Amino acid sequence: MRSAVLLIALATFGLVQSANAASGDWRQWGYTARGLRQNTHESQLTRKTVPHLVLKWSQPVEISYSSPAVANGMLYIGCLDGSLRAFDAISGTPAWSAKVGSHLDSSPAVADGTVYVGSDDGSLYAVNAESGALRWSVIVGAPVVSSPTIAHGKVFVGNTQGTVFALDAKTGMIKWQQSRVTNGAISTPAVAHELVYAADAGGLIYAYDEDSGQVAWMNGFLGHQFAGAPAVDADNVYILGDSGLKALDAATGSEVWEVGAGQIQSSIAVAHGQVYSGSLDHLLFDFATMNGTLLYDATVQNTTRSTPALANGVLYIGSDAGTVEAYDAKTGMSLWSAQIGGSVVSSPTVSNGMLYAGAATLNAYGLP
Numbered sequence: 001m002r003s004a005v006l007l008i009a010l011a012t013f014g015l016v017q018s019a020n021a022a023s024g025d026w027r028q029w030g031y032t033a034r035g036l037r038q039n040t041h042e043s044q045l046t047r048k049t050v051p052h053l054v055l056k057w058s059q060p061v062e063i064s065y066s067s068p069a070v071a072n073g074m075l076y077i078g079c080l081d082g083s084l085r086a087f088d089a090i091s092g093t094p095a096w097s098a099k100v101g102s103h104l105d106s107s108p109a110v111a112d113g114t115v116y117v118g119s120d121d122g123s124l125y126a127v128n129a130e131s132g133a134l135r136w137s138v139i140v141g142a143p144v145v146s147s148p149t150i151a152h153g154k155v156f157v158g159n160t161q162g163t164v165f166a167l168d169a170k171t172g173m174i175k176w177q178q179s180r181v182t183n184g185a186i187s188t189p190a191v192a193h194e195l196v197y198a199a200d201a202g203g204l205i206y207a208y209d210e211d212s213g214q215v216a217w218m219n220g221f222l223g224h225q226f227a228g229a230p231a232v233d234a235d236n237v238y239i240l241g242d243s244g245l246k247a248l249d250a251a252t253g254s255e256v257w258e259v260g261a262g263q264i265q266s267s268i269a270v271a272h273g274q275v276y277s278g279s280l281d282h283l284l285f286d287f288a289t290m291n292g293t294l295l296y297d298a299t300v301q302n303t304t305r306s307t308p309a310l311a312n313g314v315l316y317i318g319s320d321a322g323t324v325e326a327y328d329a330k331t332g333m334s335l336w337s338a339q340i341g342g343s344v345v346s347s348p349t350v351s352n353g354m355l356y357a358g359a360a361t362l363n364a365y366g367l368p
Contacts, residue, residue, distance in 0.1 A: 025071045026351040028109035031309075033151035035190035035231040037269040037347070042311035044353030044367065050314050050326045050335045053355060053365040057092030061085060061362040063346055064105050065145070066117075068362070070351035071110040074129065077362060078104030078117050084125070086115075086132060089354065092364055098132035100125040107147035107188075107346075109155070111169060116155050118144025124157055124165075126172060136172035140165055146229070151191040152210070156198075158186020164198050164206070166213060176213030178206075187267070192232040193250050199227035203241045207253060217253030221246070228267035228307070231275075233289065238275055240264050245275065245287060257292040261285055269308040269315070276329065278304035278317050284332050298332025300325070305343075311350040316357075318344025324357035324365075338365065 024041035031037050045053075066078035075089040082102045086095040101119025108117045113129045120143040126135040142159035149156045154175060155167045162184055166175040184201035191197070195216055199205040203221030208214065220227060221241035228240040236247045236256055245268070247256040263280040270276070274295060275287045280303045286295040302325075306318030315329040324344055325337040342359030349356040355365040 024352045026349045027069055027071045027111065028150055029067055029069075029107040029147040029188050029347070030149065030190060030229070030231070033149050033191035034233070035149070035188065035229055035267075036233065036271065037231070037267075037307065037309050038271040039309070039311040039350050042350055042353070045314060045350060045355065046312050047314060047328055047335060049367055052367055053326070053336055053338070054368055055338065056090075056354065056364045056366045058364070059087060059092055059094070059362045061358065062360060063358045063362060064103075065107075065346050066104050067107040067147075067347040068349040068356040068358070069108040069110050069115070070349060070354075070356070071129065075356060075364075076108040076110060076115050076129075077358070078106055078108060080104070082119065082121075084108060084115065084117050084127060084132070086129075087362075089351070089364075096132035098127050098134070100127065100137075105145040109148045109150050111150045114169070116148045116150065116169075118146070118148060118157055120145065122159070124148065124155065124167065124172070126169075138167060138172045138174065146186055147188040149189045149191055154210075156189040156191060156196050158189060158198050160185040162186060162200055164189065164196065164208060164213075166196070166210070178208055178213050178215065187227060188229040190230045190232045190237070195250070197230040197232060197237050199230055199239055201227070203227045203243075205230055205237070205239050205248070207237075219246075219248050219253040219255065228264070231268055231270045233270060236289065238268055238270060238289070240266070240268055240277060245277070245292065247289065247292060259287060259292040259294070261287075262297075265305045267307040269310045271310045271329070274329070276308045276310065276315055278306060278308060280305070284315075284317075284327060286329075286332065296332045298327070300327075300334070305345045307347040309348045309350050316348040316350060316355060318346060318348060318357055318359070320345070322359060324348055324355070324363070326355075338363070
């Protein structure tokens, strides 16, 4: 069985935010390159309206860890059969399907009319967002099961042998690559403060200079077996390991605080001074970014390996029992849930008044 990290995994905040249209498009796994997984433009789905969500459409698209990307009225998703598929985000009408490998765990990322996705065949693909036609593909030497991150005209991605790549988004030319990581798979990178942050399957996190690839610092959970995707705010980078949650100074890598966090095999979402995660302990965790204080650990019905999504005070997460669920981010109180089927280990996407999640099928929920 693959390590959990295999199946997850910008200089200023204003510039990163501009990568997503004000409409609320969710263009890459972390929403922005910082990996915080918060849609700051969502206005339709609120604590009051979420309990009224209904199924809008469903497609028989079997997915694993790939999470939907939404851009310019289209939804993109990677499938277990190796196809990258596109649908109308509102109606669910299929637009195109492109074969880009044997198996896709990687979540798509969209920028400037191009969709980027990693594949188990050891390549990174770029296709036309309107037609699915191949623009370029680059062999990166080992399967890509985490997701590409786009920032400043570059695509950052890691493979399962511990190599991090920076590629030109237009041409696919490799700008730099670093193989210092020796503990296997790379989680989805985060980009901020002119650094690229990437964690490995051994619990370590590296910060690389965005332009040169030179290592700026290294830290993490020494001797452990898991590290989730990093998330970066104005001051710190946050990372989950199998022993807890750490906050590191984003510039230097020095430890700010560390707390225990139960049995967790996912990554985190960060918003408004709080860090959120589900767990295998039937708990939903909320920690303060300032000092790691546990704000609540709400008991939930199901275990989860899905990474949360945040929007407008609501936290969305998938469960191992095949449900997608919504909680009040302030209190952990359950607001809504729906059955999808299978085990929902991918991460939900919230965009323009719609919630997207999938496992055995890809489902879209909206207000009546």
